Amino acid sequence: MEKALLVSVQLKTDKHHWRIEDISAELEELASSTSVEVLENVICICDHATPNYLIGKGKVEEIGFIAHEEGADVVIFSHDLSGTQQRNLEKALGRRTIDRTQLILDIFSRRARSPEGKMQVELAQLEYLLPRMSGKGVMLSDLGGGIGTRGPGETKLELDRRQARKKIDKLKEDLKGTRQHRQAMCKKRKSNNLPIVALVGYTSAGKSTLLNLLTASTQVTSEKLFTTLDPLSKNLCLPNGQNVIVSDTVGFLHELPHHLIEAFKATLEEVSEADLLIHVLDAADPRLILHNQAVLSVLEELELQDKPVLVALNKIDLIQDRSWLEVSKKEFSNSVCLSAKTGENLDILISKVTDYFSGLMLSLNIVIPHHRMELVDFFYRQAKIEKIDYLQDGINISLVIPRMLFSRIEKDKDIKINPATLAKD
Ligand SMILES: Nc1nc2c(ncn2[C@@H]2O[C@H](COP(=O)(O)OP(=O)(O)OP(=O)(O)O)[C@@H](O)[C@H]2O)c(=O)[nH]1
Ligand SMILES: [Mg+2]
Incomplete structure (x- = not known):
């Protein structure tokens, strides 16, 4: 297993409001969701980014020292790096250096199962890597393999620039075909007149667990981030006899890398067809408010902010001080506190969904x-x-x-x- 040194960076110029503790906790969760052993997480707070190294030269030396002492194979930055910053850091640190986007792409490439999911991930990887390949066309395998250099399904991304461009065009073309097929499926469901309820939310909020509980299905769930990449839709019969389709979706993340938003817009088409969104939030996570904001901004990016939303404040079985729930309930209008694990208050959620549709x-x-x-x-x-x-x-x-x-x-x-x-x- 590769040994990774994590570097959590907070810049005063960052647009988001994440505290360094939250940034570093998330970086650790992301790293643990792939196959690396985390050695240490170095915190780095800077005024602004430097063009050559992102962080100050002194800090780079300190990180290089720790990486050497602890025998790190790879250094992972919580912040995105430009091609120049990445090359310079790799040279200065003497080991492979990747950024948050590459880490996320790596997780996605491991998880993608459907042919469409694999194509989307590969496309996002190539689009990310293309501007970073040097003019001569360095083979990616020269990077020595490991995290961030693998295409979906463990295949090595072994391409020079020209090949990469060709591959990108081919993938785009192929994706058009699968997209048409999925649109046709979606239309068919629509013509069946079954309303669609889409479960959306931050990664690991419990969407798949809730889908399983609602529809007695067996969608894979885990504490790792981005467990679900391929959307799944199941039938649910409401107590009033009405049938609805419930769709699980890929989890959201704050500052979701641009390439992935583009890639997954298509997968999230199901959400755009939805009549009602259930926004699943992990109410036991201290980053609840940040997660909520992140989901709202992804929804906005997908132009879905006007869809009717029911908020599911999930994992209440983990919350000892229930009075706190009353506070968060006020914060989220039209919400239900529940546990997808124990089933507590599931009936309230179902009756809210039923009420929503019976009005219709x-x-x-x-x-x-x-x-x-x-x-x-x-x-x-x-x-x-x-x-x-x-x-x-x-x-x-x-x-x-x-x-x-x-x-x-x-x-x-x-x-x-x-x-x-x-x-x-
Ligand atoms: N204690 C507790 N754990 C829960 C609850 N709901 C989900 N979990 C756990 O939280 C983890 C994530 O759940 P998933 O259902 O995989 O989350 P998800 O939102 O589908 O995540 P992604 O597919 O990664 O976006 C799993 O380990 C679940 O067992 C809950 O109500 N209580
Ligand atoms: Mg899931």
């Missing part, structure tokens, strides 16, 4: 002819049937349907809607 429901009485029996099946799947009578001149059904289904019913010439039930609504 319509009660109707209709008559359909006997030769359209397939409609009965359809309504059993898509609506809640309250009463059904098989009469001589047709099947009389009282049912509650999602409002968005109404236009489809209205268009069907065979379905007769009892006007009295319409007037009532």
